[in-house]
Amino acid sequence: MSAPLAAIRVARAFGPVVEGEAVVSAEGFSPRYDLDRWSGVITKPGHKLEGVSLVDKICFFPTAKGGIAAGWAFYDIRHKGIAPKALIFGVTNPVMVQGAVFANIAITEGWDRPPAEVVATGDWVRVDPSRKTIEILKRGDR
Amino acid sequence: MLSGARGEAARAALAYQVQVGEFWDAERFVPITNAHMMGDIEVMGDGGLGWLREACAKRAHCEVPITTNARCFDFDFVERLGQDAGEAEKERQVIRLLRDMNVVTTDTCINYQTVYQPHLGEHVAWGDTGTVIYANSVFGARSNFEGGPAAFAAALTGRTPDYGFHLDRHRKGNLVVRLEADCRDLADWGAVGKIVGERHQRYFAVPVFTAPRRAPIADELKHLGCALASYGSMAMFHMVGVTPEAPTLEAALGGNRPDDEIVVTDADLERVYAGYDLKDRSCNLVVFSGPQLSLLEMKRLAEAFAGRRVHAGTQVFVTTFSGVKSAAARLGYLQAIEQAGATVLEGVCFYILQNLSQMRLKNGWSNMISNSAKIVNIIGAHRFNTILRRTRDCVDIACEGKLR
Numbered sequence: 001m002s003a004p005l006a007a008i009r010v011a012r013a014f015g016p017v018v019e020g021e022a023v024v025s026a027e028g029f030s031p032r033y034d035l036d037r038w039s040g041v042i043t044k045p046g047h048k049l050e051g052v053s054l055v056d057k058i059c060f061f062p063t064a065k066g067g068i069a070a071g072w073a074f075y076d077i078r079h080k081g082i083a084p085k086a087l088i089f090g091v092t093n094p095v096m097v098q099g100a101v102f103a104n105i106a107i108t109e110g111w112d113r114p115p116a117e118v119v120a121t122g123d124w125v126r127v128d129p130s131r132k133t134i135e136i137l138k139r140g141d142r
Numbered sequence: 143m144l145s146g147a148r149g150e151a152a153r154a155a156l157a158y159q160v161q162v163g164e165f166w167d168a169e170r171f172v173p174i175t176n177a178h179m180m181g182d183i184e185v186m187g188d189g190g191l192g193w194l195r196e197a198c199a200k201r202a203h204c205e206v207p208i209t210t211n212a213r214c215f216d217f218d219f220v221e222r223l224g225q226d227a228g229e230a231e232k233e234r235q236v237i238r239l240l241r242d243m244n245v246v247t248t249d250t251c252i253n254y255q256t257v258y259q260p261h262l263g264e265h266v267a268w269g270d271t272g273t274v275i276y277a278n279s280v281f282g283a284r285s286n287f288e289g290g291p292a293a294f295a296a297a298l299t300g301r302t303p304d305y306g307f308h309l310d311r312h313r314k315g316n317l318v319v320r321l322e323a324d325c326r327d328l329a330d331w332g333a334v335g336k337i338v339g340e341r342h343q344r345y346f347a348v349p350v351f352t353a354p355r356r357a358p359i360a361d362e363l364k365h366l367g368c369a370l371a372s373y374g375s376m377a378m379f380h381m382v383g384v385t386p387e388a389p390t391l392e393a394a395l396g397g398n399r400p401d402d403e404i405v406v407t408d409a410d411l412e413r414v415y416a417g418y419d420l421k422d423r424s425c426n427l428v429v430f431s432g433p434q435l436s437l438l439e440m441k442r443l444a445e446a447f448a449g450r451r452v453h454a455g456t457q458v459f460v461t462t463f464s465g466v467k468s469a470a471a472r473l474g475y476l477q478a479i480e481q482a483g484a485t486v487l488e489g490v491c492f493y494i495l496q497n498l499s500q501m502r503l504k505n506g507w508s509n510m511i512s513n514s515a516k517i518v519n520i521i522g523a524h525r526f527n528t529i530l531r532r533t534r535d536c537v538d539i540a541c542e543g544k545l546r
Binding site: 013014028032033037043044045046063064067069070071072073075076077078079080091092093095097098099101102107109 | 162
């Protein structure tokens, strides 16, 4: 295993160790307001990720929006095979955590530097909740 | 309980609550007296339905009274709305399973106006967000946002992890909003929630409103809270002289130095209304929903629609709690609204109606006009272009067929 290109420390974390392609959003996220829960694509008109698929992605969002729906929604999209692999929040809310734990999807909150400084959409990253660490392993095509 | 002495369902529920509590560094559990859960087939999907079946097979039984939030079918309107009969049958199964597990299927997002009003300091486990912010702010009760599985787990175990808004330290205000605007309509209060919520999208942001021109009534606090929760993911606010933990600004802040001081003026409200793109200026869909309407909102709407007709080609939907609908029928409000040509649905919220995206296409809806700032925000994933207007303007738009 090669050394990571960069790492981010997170404040709180839950879930399995996962690797995947990063999606870095400048806008917050809600699975009911923003996401089409039949395709895994962000469909809210005007969302900065409109048209982007979150399926199997490691998703970086600055904030969580609204959302009691996340409680069931993550389990539902996991069941449909269109869930993200991890949700990396700057600031999240309890329901995102309750929903991710219920669906056994990795989730973290807080970061020691803005992710955009070290990771871009398309990069390959590993999330290790037990070590509260996110490592950037490979640059994507830019 | 973790050893399974109270059954596998309670054991699994508590194990799940421990994981959630650990994420938030909760040190203990607090007992709860009431829970309120979201559980509809649109959000649960087949995965969630399967999970409920398993829980029922494990003889899950709620110990604490638990009610259900609005769902995605009014079974009297499945055909008329072109909804999927198979999904409706699944929704019926959800309801049956929940009842078998001792859940009270009220199907309302305004439980705090219609079913249960917790007292100051009472710990509950509620969701949706509108119910939680009302419980924390207006009643002084204590709840976090609890998603469906979390509220259900709390009702099974009778407790919830002690973090967030159960703790004194998170309940103090940390931003101040000077309310100079003359809020006269529910939509104005929603617009205030939008302005403040968009600026501070943070669960632990607790705005303190000062100097309202007059004390708002319950329905106005409801729209303010729903908008703050929807735009800002907020779970609590204070209003000095109005809400129980804010006798003074100092008490509401509890020693916090506010992060931000916002002034909301009439001009700010007008900017909100002017800020919507009217697109093709179509106005064939006007919605009063999200949150469901109280009996007094139904009364006012009945008065506004009395003697008028909804414009040909325009559809108007109103959603409410079953008990409110039956009371409105007894009082004649329902007839006044329906005679104008509006459709009144019970037990649902418009934005979670099953098949809504297809309904939108079939009916040629593009703009959705509403007096609810929450629904204007929340319905985006169904690709509506949404426009907030005051209640009276919504009625005029619906009856005149002209968007303004």
